[in-house]
Amino acid sequence: MSETVATLALLDDPLRELLRQHALEVPVQGTLADEFSTLLDDPLNPFLRERLEGHFTGSAWLVSADGQRILLTHHRKLDRWLQLGGHADGDRDLARVALNEAEEESGLSGLSLDDPAIFDLDKHWIPERHEVPGHWHYDVRFVIRAGASEAFAISEESLALAWRDIAQLAADPQADASLQRMARRWLGSDGRWPSSRR
Secondary structure, eight states, rough: HHHHHHHHHHHHHHHHHHHHHHHHHHHGGGHHHEEEHHHOOSSTTTTTTTTEEEEEEOOOOOOTTSSSEEEEEEEEOOOOOEOEEEEOOOOOOOHHHHHHHHHHHHSSSEEEEEEESEEEEEEEEEEBOOOOOOOOEEEEEEEOOOOOOOOOOOOEEEEEEEEEEEHHHHTTSSHHHHHHHHHHHHTTSSSSOGGGGO
């Protein structure tokens, strides 16, 4: 094993362990966690968007300080209401990616990583756009908690931002399926996030 490969493997060990723990805690996502872990071994850097077959992204389940609401973006390119997040662009710490993207896309100060554990995994197809062919996003989601201020600023990434009640989102049949899944998990329907966390 070359020194570079060995070094990258060491850098990826924390994410590999987070994926292993997530598979144990959320068994329904075990197969997906294995697929994400396998991607870490790809010879083409999966943390770069230039890997057009697919690459890692980091997203934020950005909850209000009281844990009752989630900040969503009306994504400019995809024209859908989604969680905040974006490309890793070489950063192998996806929790940091999620936090940075949340700060950049919301304009909020005082955000913090609520838990170092993975909250959710989602593999989704991004359609072709201009010169970029269609490709897969391997999205790793973390819980980010807002501070006292909820006064967001809309970035160029978004058409709009809005705080949504998580219970209403969980029951909304028009909501993105992965948002509904995360809302239900946050509310504790699978036992992962007890009410004491909210």
